[in-house]
Amino acid sequence: MAPQYKFTYLDTRGLGEMCRYLFKYGGIDFEDVRIKRENWPQHKDKTPFGVVPILEYNGKVVGQSLAIARYLAKKVKLVGDNDWESLEIDATADTINDIRIKLIPIIMEQDTTKKQALLETLKKDTFGYYLPRLEAGAQKNNGYLVLGRLTWADFYFSTVSTMFDIVTGEDILGSYPNLKGVRDKVHALPAIKKWIEVRPKSDF
Protein backbone atom coordinates (compact mmCIF):
# COMPACT_ATOMS: atom_id res chain seq x y z
CA MET A 1 0.00 0.00 0.00
CA ALA A 2 1.29 3.45 -0.87
CA PRO A 3 2.02 5.71 2.12
CA GLN A 4 -0.93 7.82 3.23
CA TYR A 5 1.30 10.83 3.83
CA LYS A 6 3.15 12.68 1.09
CA PHE A 7 5.69 15.18 2.40
CA THR A 8 7.23 17.59 -0.09
CA TYR A 9 10.28 19.77 0.48
CA LEU A 10 13.45 20.76 -1.30
CA ASP A 11 16.22 18.20 -1.74
CA THR A 12 17.84 19.42 1.50
CA ARG A 13 17.38 19.02 5.25
CA GLY A 14 16.54 22.65 6.10
CA LEU A 15 13.03 23.26 7.38
CA GLY A 16 11.87 19.81 6.31
CA GLU A 17 14.17 17.62 8.32
CA MET A 18 12.37 18.00 11.65
CA CYS A 19 9.21 16.59 10.06
CA ARG A 20 11.17 13.73 8.48
CA TYR A 21 12.63 12.96 11.95
CA LEU A 22 9.09 12.82 13.40
CA PHE A 23 7.88 10.43 10.69
CA LYS A 24 10.90 8.19 11.27
CA TYR A 25 10.69 8.40 15.06
CA GLY A 26 7.07 7.27 15.00
CA GLY A 27 7.56 4.68 12.28
CA ILE A 28 4.98 6.48 10.12
CA ASP A 29 5.32 5.59 6.46
CA PHE A 30 5.57 8.63 4.17
CA GLU A 31 6.52 9.56 0.65
CA ASP A 32 9.64 11.74 0.93
CA VAL A 33 9.24 13.98 -2.13
CA ARG A 34 12.30 16.15 -2.80
CA ILE A 35 12.28 19.00 -5.30
CA LYS A 36 15.62 19.95 -6.79
CA ARG A 37 16.39 23.66 -6.55
CA GLU A 38 16.39 24.06 -10.37
CA ASN A 39 12.89 22.55 -10.58
CA TRP A 40 11.42 24.69 -7.80
CA PRO A 41 9.97 27.46 -10.05
CA GLN A 42 7.55 25.05 -11.75
CA HIS A 43 6.49 23.59 -8.38
CA LYS A 44 6.02 26.86 -6.50
CA ASP A 45 2.53 27.61 -7.82
CA LYS A 46 1.30 24.11 -6.98
CA THR A 47 1.75 24.86 -3.26
CA PRO A 48 -0.91 26.72 -1.24
CA PHE A 49 1.27 29.78 -0.53
CA GLY A 50 4.38 29.34 -2.67
CA VAL A 51 6.50 27.70 0.01
CA VAL A 52 7.50 24.25 1.20
CA PRO A 53 7.33 22.01 3.14
CA ILE A 54 3.82 20.86 2.43
CA LEU A 55 2.01 17.80 3.72
CA GLU A 56 -0.60 15.94 1.67
CA TYR A 57 -2.99 13.49 3.29
CA ASN A 58 -6.38 12.18 2.33
CA GLY A 59 -6.68 14.53 -0.66
CA LYS A 60 -5.86 17.61 1.42
CA VAL A 61 -2.72 19.72 1.38
CA VAL A 62 -1.31 22.06 4.00
CA GLY A 63 1.94 23.99 4.51
CA GLN A 64 4.07 25.46 7.31
CA SER A 65 6.84 23.39 8.89
CA LEU A 66 6.04 24.15 12.54
CA ALA A 67 2.33 23.43 12.08
CA ILE A 68 3.11 20.14 10.31
CA ALA A 69 5.65 19.20 12.98
CA ARG A 70 3.14 19.87 15.78
CA TYR A 71 0.59 17.69 13.99
CA LEU A 72 3.06 14.84 13.52
CA ALA A 73 4.26 15.21 17.11
CA LYS A 74 0.70 14.53 18.30
CA LYS A 75 0.70 11.32 16.26
CA VAL A 76 4.02 10.17 17.76
CA LYS A 77 3.29 11.40 21.31
CA LEU A 78 5.96 14.08 21.62
CA VAL A 79 3.51 16.77 22.74
CA GLY A 80 2.27 17.93 26.14
CA ASP A 81 0.06 15.92 28.47
CA ASN A 82 -2.14 18.98 28.94
CA ASP A 83 -2.73 22.40 27.40
CA TRP A 84 -0.14 24.19 29.55
CA GLU A 85 2.53 21.63 28.71
CA SER A 86 1.74 22.01 25.01
CA LEU A 87 2.04 25.78 25.43
CA GLU A 88 5.49 25.36 26.96
CA ILE A 89 6.61 23.18 24.05
CA ASP A 90 5.10 25.54 21.46
CA ALA A 91 6.76 28.57 23.05
CA THR A 92 10.11 26.78 23.06
CA ALA A 93 9.75 25.86 19.39
CA ASP A 94 8.86 29.47 18.54
CA THR A 95 11.92 30.70 20.44
CA ILE A 96 14.11 28.31 18.43
CA ASN A 97 12.41 29.69 15.34
CA ASP A 98 13.25 33.26 16.41
CA ILE A 99 16.91 32.23 16.47
CA ARG A 100 16.64 30.41 13.13
CA ILE A 101 15.22 33.49 11.42
CA LYS A 102 18.38 35.41 12.35
CA LEU A 103 20.43 33.01 10.20
CA ILE A 104 18.62 33.91 6.98
CA PRO A 105 20.18 37.33 6.17
CA ILE A 106 23.62 35.79 6.77
CA ILE A 107 22.95 32.89 4.41
CA MET A 108 21.67 35.40 1.80
CA GLU A 109 24.59 37.86 2.14
CA GLN A 110 27.10 37.52 -0.73
CA ASP A 111 29.63 40.15 0.36
CA THR A 112 32.33 38.47 2.49
CA THR A 113 33.05 41.49 4.69
CA LYS A 114 29.38 42.15 5.37
CA LYS A 115 28.77 38.44 6.02
CA GLN A 116 31.60 38.42 8.57
CA ALA A 117 30.11 41.40 10.38
CA LEU A 118 26.69 39.76 10.45
CA LEU A 119 28.24 36.55 11.79
CA GLU A 120 29.87 38.43 14.66
CA THR A 121 26.54 40.03 15.54
CA LEU A 122 24.83 36.64 15.33
CA LYS A 123 27.32 35.07 17.71
CA LYS A 124 27.35 37.96 20.17
CA ASP A 125 23.76 39.22 20.20
CA THR A 126 21.72 36.19 19.14
CA PHE A 127 23.61 33.11 20.32
CA GLY A 128 25.09 35.05 23.26
CA TYR A 129 21.62 36.02 24.42
CA TYR A 130 19.53 32.94 23.71
CA LEU A 131 21.88 30.01 24.24
CA PRO A 132 22.79 30.63 27.91
CA ARG A 133 19.07 30.91 28.67
CA LEU A 134 18.22 27.72 26.78
CA GLU A 135 21.22 26.00 28.41
CA ALA A 136 19.93 26.92 31.89
CA GLY A 137 16.54 25.55 30.89
CA ALA A 138 18.04 22.28 29.65
CA GLN A 139 20.01 21.94 32.87
CA LYS A 140 16.81 22.26 34.89
CA ASN A 141 14.91 19.95 32.55
CA ASN A 142 16.81 16.72 32.83
CA GLY A 143 18.86 17.44 29.69
CA TYR A 144 15.85 18.25 27.51
CA LEU A 145 14.67 21.72 26.49
CA VAL A 146 11.37 21.62 28.32
CA LEU A 147 9.13 19.45 30.55
CA GLY A 148 12.07 17.29 31.65
CA ARG A 149 11.50 14.83 28.83
CA LEU A 150 11.79 14.40 25.06
CA THR A 151 9.41 16.62 23.04
CA TRP A 152 9.26 17.80 19.45
CA ALA A 153 10.97 21.04 20.54
CA ASP A 154 14.12 18.94 21.03
CA PHE A 155 13.74 17.66 17.47
CA TYR A 156 13.48 21.18 16.15
CA PHE A 157 16.48 22.32 18.18
CA SER A 158 18.55 19.43 16.82
CA THR A 159 18.00 20.45 13.23
CA VAL A 160 18.29 24.21 13.78
CA SER A 161 21.42 23.98 15.95
CA THR A 162 23.05 21.93 13.19
CA MET A 163 22.48 24.98 10.96
CA PHE A 164 24.29 27.14 13.56
CA ASP A 165 27.44 25.12 12.97
CA ILE A 166 27.09 25.14 9.19
CA VAL A 167 26.51 28.90 8.98
CA THR A 168 29.39 29.78 11.32
CA GLY A 169 31.79 26.91 10.61
CA GLU A 170 32.13 26.55 14.39
CA ASP A 171 31.01 24.16 17.12
CA ILE A 172 28.47 26.60 18.53
CA LEU A 173 27.15 24.25 21.22
CA GLY A 174 30.71 23.46 22.41
CA SER A 175 30.33 25.67 25.49
CA TYR A 176 26.76 24.53 26.19
CA PRO A 177 26.99 20.91 27.37
CA ASN A 178 23.31 20.53 28.16
CA LEU A 179 22.23 21.88 24.76
CA LYS A 180 24.77 19.66 23.04
CA GLY A 181 23.28 16.83 25.06
CA VAL A 182 19.80 17.63 23.76
CA ARG A 183 21.01 17.30 20.18
CA ASP A 184 23.10 14.22 20.90
CA LYS A 185 20.15 12.48 22.55
CA VAL A 186 17.89 13.14 19.56
CA HIS A 187 20.53 11.95 17.12
CA ALA A 188 21.10 8.82 19.21
CA LEU A 189 17.46 7.72 19.08
CA PRO A 190 17.60 4.44 17.14
CA ALA A 191 15.17 5.49 14.40
CA ILE A 192 16.89 8.87 13.94
CA LYS A 193 20.39 7.36 14.03
CA LYS A 194 19.39 4.95 11.30
CA TRP A 195 17.73 7.69 9.23
CA ILE A 196 20.85 9.90 9.44
CA GLU A 197 22.89 7.00 8.07
CA VAL A 198 20.66 6.37 5.07
CA ARG A 199 19.15 9.78 4.23
CA PRO A 200 20.11 11.57 1.01
CA LYS A 201 23.21 13.68 1.52
CA SER A 202 22.91 17.46 1.29
CA ASP A 203 25.01 20.46 2.37
CA PHE A 204 22.42 21.96 4.69
Add this chain to the structure above:
Amino acid sequence: MAPQYKFTYLDTRGLGEMCRYLFKYGGIDFEDVRIKRENWPQHKDKTPFGVVPILEYNGKVVGQSLAIARYLAKKVKLVGDNDWESLEIDATADTINDIRIKLIPIIMEQDTTKKQALLETLKKDTFGYYLPRLEAGAQKNNGYLVLGRLTWADFYFSTVSTMFDIVTGEDILGSYPNLKGVRDKVHALPAIKKWIEVRPKSDF
Protein backbone atom coordinates in the same frame (compact mmCIF):
# COMPACT_ATOMS: atom_id res chain seq x y z
CA MET B 1 -10.50 37.03 43.72
CA ALA B 2 -7.57 38.26 41.64
CA PRO B 3 -7.45 36.91 38.06
CA GLN B 4 -5.51 33.67 37.67
CA TYR B 5 -3.96 34.86 34.41
CA LYS B 6 -1.53 37.75 34.16
CA PHE B 7 -0.84 38.84 30.58
CA THR B 8 2.00 41.30 30.01
CA TYR B 9 2.69 43.24 26.84
CA LEU B 10 3.57 46.77 25.79
CA ASP B 11 0.97 49.51 26.10
CA THR B 12 -0.12 48.88 22.50
CA ARG B 13 -2.27 46.39 20.56
CA GLY B 14 0.49 44.87 18.39
CA LEU B 15 1.25 41.22 19.03
CA GLY B 16 -0.69 41.21 22.28
CA GLU B 17 -4.14 42.15 21.05
CA MET B 18 -5.07 38.74 19.62
CA CYS B 19 -4.56 37.22 23.07
CA ARG B 20 -6.60 39.99 24.71
CA TYR B 21 -9.39 39.28 22.18
CA LEU B 22 -9.31 35.59 23.15
CA PHE B 23 -9.55 36.37 26.86
CA LYS B 24 -12.46 38.72 26.21
CA TYR B 25 -14.21 36.36 23.79
CA GLY B 26 -14.13 33.56 26.33
CA GLY B 27 -14.96 35.76 29.30
CA ILE B 28 -11.71 34.70 30.98
CA ASP B 29 -10.65 37.15 33.65
CA PHE B 30 -7.05 38.36 33.25
CA GLU B 31 -4.74 41.05 34.50
CA ASP B 32 -3.94 43.24 31.47
CA VAL B 33 -0.44 44.44 32.36
CA ARG B 34 0.88 47.12 29.98
CA ILE B 35 4.49 48.25 29.96
CA LYS B 36 5.16 51.72 28.66
CA ARG B 37 7.88 51.86 25.99
CA GLU B 38 10.15 53.99 28.21
CA ASN B 39 9.97 51.40 31.01
CA TRP B 40 10.66 48.40 28.76
CA PRO B 41 14.46 48.24 29.37
CA GLN B 42 14.00 47.48 33.07
CA HIS B 43 11.35 44.83 32.29
CA LYS B 44 13.17 43.05 29.46
CA ASP B 45 15.39 40.89 31.68
CA LYS B 46 12.43 39.76 33.77
CA THR B 47 11.00 37.94 30.73
CA PRO B 48 12.19 34.44 29.74
CA PHE B 49 13.74 35.52 26.41
CA GLY B 50 13.67 39.31 26.43
CA VAL B 51 10.38 39.66 24.57
CA VAL B 52 6.70 40.15 25.25
CA PRO B 53 3.92 39.11 25.37
CA ILE B 54 4.27 36.76 28.31
CA LEU B 55 1.59 34.84 30.15
CA GLU B 56 1.81 34.06 33.86
CA TYR B 57 -0.37 31.43 35.45
CA ASN B 58 -0.09 29.34 38.57
CA GLY B 59 3.46 30.54 39.28
CA LYS B 60 4.69 29.75 35.79
CA VAL B 61 5.61 32.12 32.98
CA VAL B 62 5.79 31.57 29.25
CA GLY B 63 6.25 33.75 26.15
CA GLN B 64 5.45 33.75 22.41
CA SER B 65 2.22 35.30 21.17
CA LEU B 66 1.16 32.50 18.82
CA ALA B 67 1.78 29.81 21.42
CA ILE B 68 -0.18 31.76 24.03
CA ALA B 69 -3.00 32.40 21.55
CA ARG B 70 -3.23 28.69 20.66
CA TYR B 71 -3.41 27.85 24.37
CA LEU B 72 -6.15 30.40 25.01
CA ALA B 73 -8.00 29.29 21.88
CA LYS B 74 -8.21 25.78 23.35
CA LYS B 75 -9.80 27.25 26.49
CA VAL B 76 -12.38 29.21 24.49
CA LYS B 77 -13.02 26.49 21.88
CA LEU B 78 -11.71 28.23 18.77
CA VAL B 79 -9.43 25.32 17.79
CA GLY B 80 -9.90 22.26 15.60
CA ASP B 81 -12.15 19.32 16.39
CA ASN B 82 -9.33 16.94 15.47
CA ASP B 83 -5.58 17.03 14.81
CA TRP B 84 -5.91 17.73 11.08
CA GLU B 85 -8.28 20.66 11.70
CA SER B 86 -5.86 22.08 14.26
CA LEU B 87 -3.07 21.72 11.69
CA GLU B 88 -5.12 23.70 9.17
CA ILE B 89 -5.69 26.49 11.69
CA ASP B 90 -2.04 26.51 12.79
CA ALA B 91 -0.83 26.66 9.18
CA THR B 92 -3.18 29.56 8.48
CA ALA B 93 -1.94 31.45 11.53
CA ASP B 94 1.67 30.85 10.48
CA THR B 95 0.90 32.16 6.99
CA ILE B 96 -0.59 35.32 8.51
CA ASN B 97 2.57 35.57 10.57
CA ASP B 98 4.70 35.29 7.42
CA ILE B 99 2.86 38.35 6.09
CA ARG B 100 3.17 40.21 9.42
CA ILE B 101 6.94 39.72 9.48
CA LYS B 102 7.20 41.59 6.17
CA LEU B 103 5.82 44.71 7.87
CA ILE B 104 8.69 44.97 10.34
CA PRO B 105 11.49 46.36 8.10
CA ILE B 106 9.01 48.99 6.84
CA ILE B 107 8.05 50.07 10.34
CA MET B 108 11.76 50.26 11.24
CA GLU B 109 12.83 52.22 8.12
CA GLN B 110 13.38 55.92 8.86
CA ASP B 111 14.31 57.11 5.35
CA THR B 112 11.15 58.27 3.56
CA THR B 113 12.29 57.30 0.05
CA LYS B 114 13.42 53.84 1.14
CA LYS B 115 10.23 53.37 3.14
CA GLN B 116 8.15 54.23 0.08
CA ALA B 117 10.04 51.68 -2.04
CA LEU B 118 9.55 49.01 0.64
CA LEU B 119 5.84 49.84 0.80
CA GLU B 120 5.47 49.35 -2.96
CA THR B 121 7.18 45.96 -2.71
CA LEU B 122 4.98 45.03 0.24
CA LYS B 123 1.82 45.86 -1.68
CA LYS B 124 2.90 44.19 -4.92
CA ASP B 125 4.85 41.12 -3.80
CA THR B 126 3.46 40.36 -0.34
CA PHE B 127 -0.16 41.54 -0.32
CA GLY B 128 -0.48 40.89 -4.08
CA TYR B 129 0.63 37.30 -3.59
CA TYR B 130 -0.97 36.29 -0.31
CA LEU B 131 -4.25 38.19 -0.18
CA PRO B 132 -5.87 36.79 -3.35
CA ARG B 133 -5.06 33.28 -2.09
CA LEU B 134 -6.46 33.99 1.38
CA GLU B 135 -9.51 35.66 -0.23
CA ALA B 136 -10.20 32.53 -2.31
CA GLY B 137 -9.90 30.46 0.86
CA ALA B 138 -12.32 32.71 2.76
CA GLN B 139 -14.79 32.52 -0.15
CA LYS B 140 -14.72 28.71 0.03
CA ASN B 141 -14.90 28.72 3.84
CA ASN B 142 -18.16 30.44 4.52
CA GLY B 143 -16.51 33.81 5.06
CA TYR B 144 -13.94 32.53 7.54
CA LEU B 145 -10.28 31.82 6.83
CA VAL B 146 -10.42 28.09 7.40
CA LEU B 147 -12.75 25.20 8.37
CA GLY B 148 -15.86 27.17 7.38
CA ARG B 149 -16.27 28.56 10.89
CA LEU B 150 -14.75 30.97 13.39
CA THR B 151 -11.27 29.97 14.65
CA TRP B 152 -8.43 31.78 16.35
CA ALA B 153 -6.78 32.25 12.92
CA ASP B 154 -9.59 34.75 12.19
CA PHE B 155 -8.71 36.60 15.39
CA TYR B 156 -5.06 36.78 14.36
CA PHE B 157 -5.99 37.98 10.87
CA SER B 158 -8.19 40.71 12.32
CA THR B 159 -5.36 42.22 14.33
CA VAL B 160 -2.66 41.77 11.67
CA SER B 161 -4.79 43.12 8.82
CA THR B 162 -5.46 46.22 10.90
CA MET B 163 -1.67 46.72 10.89
CA PHE B 164 -1.73 46.51 7.06
CA ASP B 165 -3.90 49.62 6.97
CA ILE B 166 -1.84 51.48 9.56
CA VAL B 167 1.48 50.76 7.85
CA THR B 168 0.25 51.69 4.36
CA GLY B 169 -2.36 54.33 5.21
CA GLU B 170 -4.70 52.50 2.83
CA ASP B 171 -7.76 50.26 3.03
CA ILE B 172 -5.82 47.15 2.03
CA LEU B 173 -8.78 44.76 2.33
CA GLY B 174 -10.96 47.06 0.20
CA SER B 175 -10.66 44.78 -2.85
CA TYR B 176 -11.01 41.57 -0.82
CA PRO B 177 -14.64 41.45 0.38
CA ASN B 178 -14.37 38.02 1.99
CA LEU B 179 -11.25 38.97 3.95
CA LYS B 180 -12.84 42.22 5.01
CA GLY B 181 -15.81 40.11 6.10
CA VAL B 182 -13.55 37.95 8.27
CA ARG B 183 -12.30 41.02 10.11
CA ASP B 184 -15.75 42.60 10.35
CA LYS B 185 -17.23 39.41 11.79
CA VAL B 186 -14.55 39.21 14.50
CA HIS B 187 -14.97 42.88 15.38
CA ALA B 188 -18.76 42.44 15.54
CA LEU B 189 -18.60 39.65 18.12
CA PRO B 190 -20.33 41.19 21.17
CA ALA B 191 -17.40 40.67 23.57
CA ILE B 192 -14.86 42.00 21.05
CA LYS B 193 -17.05 44.95 20.05
CA LYS B 194 -17.37 45.91 23.69
CA TRP B 195 -13.63 45.50 24.29
CA ILE B 196 -12.77 47.71 21.31
CA GLU B 197 -14.98 50.43 22.79
CA VAL B 198 -13.33 50.38 26.22
CA ARG B 199 -9.74 49.31 25.59
CA PRO B 200 -6.87 51.76 26.14
CA LYS B 201 -6.23 53.81 23.01
CA SER B 202 -2.95 53.33 21.14
CA ASP B 203 -1.62 54.13 17.67
CA PHE B 204 -0.90 50.53 16.66
